Amino acid sequence: MPENIGLIPLVDLARQHEALLDEIQAVTRDILEKGAFIGGPHVEAFEREWAGYCGTSEAIGVCSGTDALRFALLACGVRPGDEVITPPHTFVATWEAIVQSGARPVPADVDPETCNLDPAQIERRITVRTRAILPVHLYGRPACMDAICDIAATHGLAVIEDAAQAHGASSRGRKTGSLGRAGSFSFYPSKNLGACGEAGAVTTDNADVARTVRMLRDHGQEEKNLHEIGGYNGRLDAIQAAILRIKLRRLDAWNLRRRALAALYSECLAGIPGLALPSDDADATQVYHLYVVQTFKRDELRESLRQNGIATGLHYPLPVHLQKAFRFLGYKTGDFPVSERMASEVLSLPLYPELEAEKVEFICEMARSFLLK
Numbered sequence: 001m002p003e004n005i006g007l008i009p010l011v012d013l014a015r016q017h018e019a020l021l022d023e024i025q026a027v028t029r030d031i032l033e034k035g036a037f038i039g040g041p042h043v044e045a046f047e048r049e050w051a052g053y054c055g056t057s058e059a060i061g062v063c064s065g066t067d068a069l070r071f072a073l074l075a076c077g078v079r080p081g082d083e084v085i086t087p088p089h090t091f092v093a094t095w096e097a098i099v100q101s102g103a104r105p106v107p108a109d110v111d112p113e114t115c116n117l118d119p120a121q122i123e124r125r126i127t128v129r130t131r132a133i134l135p136v137h138l139y140g141r142p143a144c145m146d147a148i149c150d151i152a153a154t155h156g157l158a159v160i161e162d163a164a165q166a167h168g169a170s171s172r173g174r175k176t177g178s179l180g181r182a183g184s185f186s187f188y189p190s191k192n193l194g195a196c197g198e199a200g201a202v203t204t205d206n207a208d209v210a211r212t213v214r215m216l217r218d219h220g221q222e223e224k225n226l227h228e229i230g231g232y233n234g235r236l237d238a239i240q241a242a243i244l245r246i247k248l249r250r251l252d253a254w255n256l257r258r259r260a261l262a263a264l265y266s267e268c269l270a271g272i273p274g275l276a277l278p279s280d281d282a283d284a285t286q287v288y289h290l291y292v293v294q295t296f297k298r299d300e301l302r303e304s305l306r307q308n309g310i311a312t313g314l315h316y317p318l319p320v321h322l323q324k325a326f327r328f329l330g331y332k333t334g335d336f337p338v339s340e341r342m343a344s345e346v347l348s349l350p351l352y353p354e355l356e357a358e359k360v361e362f363i364c365e366m367a368r369s370f371l372l373k
C-alpha cells in the first residue's frame, strides 16, 4: 500500500463531525441548559425544514427509520391479514416493519440494472389481500416510481417509499419522500443525512396519515393523557433534531460531492469485462448513498482490496426472503433469482463526501489490476 494513501474506510463519520464540532457543541449545550430533550422547538423546526426540503406538507420526526416504516404502514391502513409487495434485495428493516404492522411481505424481484423493484414483477403478485407497495430507493437511486404508482392507482393500493438511502434524490424533479402516500427516512449516522444516534421521519401530503403518525409515535395520544389508539414510544429527541438541522444545510453539497465521486469511479472503472457499474437514470437524480459494483469475482476482489488497505461493504449478502427470521413465510432458494444473484455479486466501494479523488483513483487502479490480471 502506498505510504501517502493509508487505510481507506468504507465511510468516515469522524471527518464529517470534525468540521461541525463547534456548531454541534453550541446547540447541544443550549439544549442541556434548557433541559427539554424530547420534542420542543428543534424537533418542530426540523420537521418544517425536512418537509420543505422534501416538498411535502408534513414531516413527522420519529425514533428511527424502522419506526418511520412501521408508522407509515399503519397510518396508511395496513392491517393484519394484508399483503405488502416489496423487494427481497433490501435492508431487513423493510420487511421487519411490514411484519410488525401485522401484514405479510410479498416479495417481487428486482431489476439488476436499477437494483430496485422491477415494475414488471409487481402485477402478478397482487391478490385481493394486497394493500400497499413498498419500493426501496436502494443505494440512493429512486425506484421506477411512475410505473409503480400507475400499478398502485389501477389496483387501489397505497405506495409507501422506503427512502432511508435516498435523502435528496429526485425522480422527474420531485424529491423522494414526496412520491407516494407516505415516505419513510432513516437518519442513522451513516446515511446521507445522519444524526449522532438514532432518528427517522415520515413525510406525507396526507393530513390523516400525518395525524396518525404523530399519535403512533407518542403512545397513541393527540392530547396529553387521552390515548386514542394503541401507540408506541417512537419520538425524535431534541439533540438529534438540532444536529440534523445543522447537517441539513450541507446535504445538497454533500450529495453533489457523492455524485462527483461516483462519476469518477464510473470513469476509472469503465470497460473492465465482468464488472457491472451503477448505470445512469435519465429521469432521476441519484444521491449515491453507496457506490455498488457487481461481479461474480466479488469475494476475491473484496479480499484483494482489503490486502491493499481498502475497506468495502456488502449490501446485502443474503436476500431477506432467505433470512432465518422470515423462513415462516415459506420462500426458498431460487424463488427470486435476480435478488439472489445480486446478493453474491454486489460490492460497495468506499464513498463519503470527504473522500479524496486520489483515493478513488487508487481504489480503481487496485480493482482494475486485480480484475485484469
Ligand SMILES: *Cc1c(COP(=O)(O)O)cnc(C)c1O
Pocket: 064, 065, 066, 067, 090, 091, 093, 094, 136, 162, 164, 165, 185, 186, 187, 188, 199, 200
Ligand atoms: C437504514 C435503513 C432502514 C432502517 O433505518 P434505521 O434508522 O436503522 O431503523 C430501512 N430501510 C433501508 C433501506 C435502510 O437502508
